[in-house]
Amino acid sequence: MKRTELTEKILDAKRDGELSWKSIAETIGGYSQLYIMTALLGQMRLPPPQARKAAELFGLSAAEEKMLGEVPYRAEQSLVPPTDPTLYRFHEAMMVFGPTMKEYIHEEFGDGIMSAIDFDLSMEREPNEAGDRVRIVMSGKFLPYRYHQPEEGAPALGYKEK
Missing domain, CATH: 3.30.1160.10 (Cyanate lyase, C-terminal domain)
Incomplete structure (x- = not known):
């Protein structure tokens, strides 16, 4: 699995669970909401305790949990200028x-x-x-x-x- 696929899986779980970023950050804890959002969107890494909580929240496998703790390729899919x-x-x-x-x-x-x-x-x-x-x-x-x-x-x- 690529990190972008894990991000999509997390976003699917967020949608399916009708979760807000605020509630996700409160559940995972330990860091600001913006940091947790950045990590779950694939641009930062999560420490093991936060990765464990994220894996529980989103129903992730052990391998996906470990991936949340890996150093990401930041801005990998950036388009300049961005289209969004x-x-x-x-x-x-x-x-x-x-x-x-x-x-x-x-x-x-x-x-x-x-x-x-x-x-x-x-x-x-x-x-x-x-x-x-x-x-x-x-x-x-x-x-x-x-x-x-x-x-x-x-x-x-x-x-x-x-």
Whole structure:
């Protein structure tokens, strides 16, 4: 079985059981709802206790349970740009606001990137009279680019001096 097939099996069980992601995350426990969703959608791994609970919830085999704990091939089926309208809007937002975010990071931190590995994500509904909004908070560790080792006395490049 491929990981994508396991994801489809989980989504079938979710539909058949009329389960919400919130109830699934509460049953599996131990991590945020967004992390559990990401893992069950095949982009993260679940630790053994959570994989065991997921296997019980979805009626998975021992091999499928183990697969939930394996390091996945992330973004394996990504299309650029994505064809799903919701995913396309995220892509569009990064195309529009990404250069601004990049410039802000470089001005505030120096030459480097925001980690997508040491990373937190939260989302919530934000009531608004003009129509509810989606609040997304991404928090990633700043990772400076590492240059060749400077000679003694030469400044190291990377972090911005405050």
